Amino acid sequence: MLFTAKLSDMPVEAESRVIIRFQDCDPLMHLNNSKYFDYFFNAREDQVSKLYGFSFEAMFRELRTSWVVYQHQIAYVRPARISEWVRITSRVIYYNEDTMVTEYFMTNDLRTELKTVLWTTSKHISIASGQRVPHPKEVMDYLGATCVPGLDFPHLHFNDRIHAIKQELAAGASV
Secondary structure, three states: OOOOOOHHHOOOOEEEEEEOOHHHEOOOOEEOOOHHHHHHHHHHHHHHHHHHOOOHHHHHHHHOEEEEEEEEEEEEOOOOEOOOEEEEEEEEEEEOOOEEEEEEEEEEOOOOOEEEEEEEEEEEEEOOOOOEOOOOHHHHHHHHHHEOOOOOHHHOOHHHHHHHHHHHHHHHHOO
């Protein structure tokens, strides 16, 4: 089974708390730029497994499909530093018949300072052919249940989104 959670129980947003590891930092004690991707993807894999009961291995085995990264857009707003506890949030912000855009962002532990924002566009492909294929109904239902509502992604600009996330964080800090 691809998902063990009921659609109605699937939250739109997922969050993890992690520590920045020494071996992932540069000589300035900042998280190395390439390591942000590891932190984001590892967090997302853990989050979807825990929250949705989803397994990439099950998708591969049962559907003979997978998502492959097509494009990244990333902004390094403030550095994550060695031994710092951070929070990683991930959420689907767009999908269609064969594409999914996942938004990731990293904050300090208190969620008052934005560190990084990443948009990853993934294409759904057949493992046998390597060609794009439509998402099956089960996956479309999952994407529909977990996609952030009310975002007009085709007209959304990355830098405007960074500003909106900063405003969300500021509003949460003042509550």
